[in-house]
Amino acid sequence: MKVFxxxxxxxxxxxxxxxxxxxxxxxxxxxxxxxxxxxxLKVQNTSDKENKISELKINIPGHELVVKKEAKSFEEGVSLGVDSLKRQLRKTKEKSRDTLTL
Known part of the structure; x- marks a missing residue:
């Protein structure tokens, strides 16, 4: 997989x-x-402590999964985003499996 x-x-x-x-x-x-x-990875120019925005986009055939997280650090934001994408990927895989069994 390529990561940009x-x-x-x-x-x-x-x-x-x-x-x-x-x-x-x-x-x-x-x-x-x-x-x-x-x-x-974006830095917002605000006085908030949570000014780091991490946006993750995953491309799979037929779908594009997007997650956007704001956190105090990019590491925290990326970790939260990856956890969220794990759930989405499981759901997408289950749905495609269900349509194949019908």
Whole structure:
């Protein structure tokens, strides 16, 4: 699976990029037909502590799953997003399995 990472309004360091790639690669355990993943890391210019936005988009045949999380750090946001995508991927896989058995 290809993982595309874009950082908006800042330069992401190598450790953050490795962390994001490793987390997103782990989603292949939950769905075997993932085409690619796009991750957008954005910093909002607000006084809030939770100003880091992590947006994850997973492309699978026939579907595009998108999750957007705001957190204090990108690591936390990506972890929350990946957990959410795991649930979505399980649901999507179960639905496709159900339609095949009908």
């Amino acid at each position: 990472i874009q950082s908006v309004n800042f330069n992401a360091d190598a450790d953050l990029l490795k962390f994001v790639e490793k987390k997103v690669e782990g989603l292949t355990k939950f769905h075997d037909k993932i085409v690619d993943a796009e991750v957008f």
